[in-house]
Amino acid sequence: MSMPFYVAPEQQMKDKADYARKGIARGRSAVVLQYEGGILMVADNMSRTLHKISELYDRIGFAAVGRYPEFENLRLMGVRFADVRGYQYDRRDVSGRQLANIYAQTLGTVFSESLKPWEVEIVVAEVGDTADDDEIYRITFDGSIVDEQGFVAVGGSSDHVGTVLKDRFAADAPLSAALNTATHALARENGEERELEAANLEVAVLERSREHRKFRRIHGRRLTTLIEEGQAAARTASGGGATTEDEANE
Amino acid sequence: MSAGTSSFTEFLTSVHPEMLPGHRLPESGAAGHLTPDATTIVALTFPGGVLLAGDRRATQGNVIANRDMEKVFRTDEFSAVAIAGSAGFGIELARLYQVELEHYEKMEGRSLTLEGKANKLAQMVRGNLGLAMQGFVMIPLFVGFDENTAQGRVFSYDAVGGRYEEHRYHSIGSGSVYARGSIKKLYTDDLDETTAIKVALESLYDAADDDSATGGPDLHRKIFPLIDVITEDGHRRIPAEDVARLATEVVEGRAADPDGPTASLS
Numbered sequence: 139m140s141m142p143f144y145v146a147p148e149q150q151m152k153d154k155a156d157y158a159r160k161g162i163a164r165g166r167s168a169v170v171l172q173y174e175g176g177i178l179m180v181a182d183n184m185s186r187t188l189h190k191i192s193e194l195y196d197r198i199g200f201a202a203v204g205r206y207p208e209f210e211n212l213r214l215m216g217v218r219f220a221d222v223r224g225y226q227y228d229r230r231d232v233s234g235r236q237l238a239n240i241y242a243q244t245l246g247t248v249f250s251e252s253l254k255p256w257e258v259e260i261v262v263a264e265v266g267d268t269a270d271d272d273e274i275y276r277i278t279f280d281g282s283i284v285d286e287q288g289f290v291a292v293g294g295s296s297d298h299v300g301t302v303l304k305d306r307f308a309a310d311a312p313l314s315a316a317l318n319t320a321t322h323a324l325a326r327e328n329g330e331e332r333e334l335e336a337a338n339l340e341v342a343v344l345e346r347s348r349e350h351r352k353f354r355r356i357h358g359r360r361l362t363t364l365i366e367e368g369q370a371a372a373r374t375a376s377g378g379g380a381t382t383e384d385e386a387n388e
Numbered sequence: 389m390s391a392g393t394s395s396f397t398e399f400l401t402s403v404h405p406e407m408l409p410g411h412r413l414p415e416s417g418a419a420g421h422l423t424p425d426a427t428t429i430v431a432l433t434f435p436g437g438v439l440l441a442g443d444r445r446a447t448q449g450n451v452i453a454n455r456d457m458e459k460v461f462r463t464d465e466f467s468a469v470a471i472a473g474s475a476g477f478g479i480e481l482a483r484l485y486q487v488e489l490e491h492y493e494k495m496e497g498r499s500l501t502l503e504g505k506a507n508k509l510a511q512m513v514r515g516n517l518g519l520a521m522q523g524f525v526m527i528p529l530f531v532g533f534d535e536n537t538a539q540g541r542v543f544s545y546d547a548v549g550g551r552y553e554e555h556r557y558h559s560i561g562s563g564s565v566y567a568r569g570s571i572k573k574l575y576t577d578d579l580d581e582t583t584a585i586k587v588a589l590e591s592l593y594d595a596a597d598d599d600s601a602t603g604g605p606d607l608h609r610k611i612f613p614l615i616d617v618i619t620e621d622g623h624r625r626i627p628a629e630d631v632a633r634l635a636t637e638v639v640e641g642r643a644a645d646p647d648g649p650t651a652s653l654s
Contacts, residue, residue: 217494
């Protein structure tokens with residue numbers, strides 16, 4: 139006689155969480171942080187067309203790491219929700235908090251009800267009229283939602299990346315400096331030290347001063363220039379003494 | 389949703405059909421008098437761009453229903469639409485179309501081509517044929533900057549969704565015959581942006597002069613036409629103070645010469 143297979147709920151949840159964490163850890167991280175003109179979103183992404191960072195609505199951006207088809211699904215869901223809301227009421231009635239809640243609910247339901255949790259971690263960021271009104275939410279694979287202050291890192295070794303970010307973060311930094319901080323943090327993923335080039339980066343901003351739709355991608359020559367400016371400023375700031383990163387570069 | 393659509397209208401049809409314009413039609417009979425009419429719109433191209441302008445009046449029979457109505461809408465970075473006819477449904481169509489273009493762009497990660505945008509609008513106008521049959525006729529005029537050919541283009545429509553590309557300039561609405569005649573006499577192929585705006589303002593003045601349903605520049609209430617310009621740098625609404633200055637010039641010019649500038653005979 140075969141015994142029915144029993145797994146304790148605690149064990150089940152733990153297994154699912156471990157599975158999701160492992161899946162997420164396989165990919166590269168993404169960071170979202172405030173800068174003087176709004177919110178900067180940077181992801182380590184080789185693809186030029188499969189985005190990890192996107193626009194959800196006028197003031198709201200989306201960044202994700204993990205399994206592409208899963209977070210793409212969440213992105214499309216968010217765009218649909220936001221567009222229906224905005225059409226039904228008014229464009230200003232679409233908020234980052236609503237979207238973050240919907241994502242949290244969806245991920246929470248998937249995590250507790252289906253066999254395989256989604257291996258994703260996402261950020262919903264909304265740029266406000268002033269820096270104090272900015273909102274950054276981090277939503278994890280189990281539907282937990284955290285209201286972050288100033289900056290956040292998601293992905294495999296987000297703790298490590300987050301620590302580096304924390305040391306250098308300044309909410310009123312110019313864009314090039316913020317980008318330098320972000321790439322510096324991303325390059326230290328998994329305890330390694332790499333050099334991130336423009337081709338590895340997906341960069342977008344939610345620009346406070348822009349009219350109507352605040353989301354804008356930064357690529358090509360503008361991105362290269364910003365990276366160079368950021369590096370130059372960082373070198374000057376460190377008193378001319380070359381950092382480890384610069385030595386590797388020269 | 390299974391492998392979903394990138395069209396907002398299709399999505400709305402499946403989840404919230406009641407939110408679409410014209411979803412609930414009156415039982416029968418003409419009901420066009422239920423919403424005010426919006427009138428003259430002009431569009432003209434100039435080297436490197438296109439301009440869309442509309443007067444501000446809405447009328448209900450012989451009554452002025454609204455003096456500062458907005459009939460010109462930015463639809464995305466490189467296009468704009470204006471409506472003439474049934475104001476209630478026309479404005480809703482413009483709003484829906486704006487979301488439609490944005491929705492596609494966000495879902496697909498790239499914009500539609502200008503042709504694609506123009507065709508989509510044709511489908512949406514055709515979808516409102518039922519409304520048109522009941523007296524709610526609304527006609528859009530669509531302009532955009534074509535990034536492939538680096539030039540401004542103008543598309544007009546009829547109530548059944550026929551789409552026609554217009555060359556150089558076009559006008560729709562009750563005052564359009566006067567506006568078009570006016571543009572015809574002032575238009576040259578080498579207009580710069582400011583001159584194009586002046587031509588548009590002159591033509592709207594002429595439309596208001598002869599069509600009671602078109603509003604002229606209202607110097608006392610400071611209500612002036614809305615003018616959108618689209619070039620390779622994208623969409624731009626001309627600031628109200630600039631339009632006010634140019635419109636005041638036009639009105640002052642007419643004080644000396646009521647018929648305005650004329651074409652040369654030689």
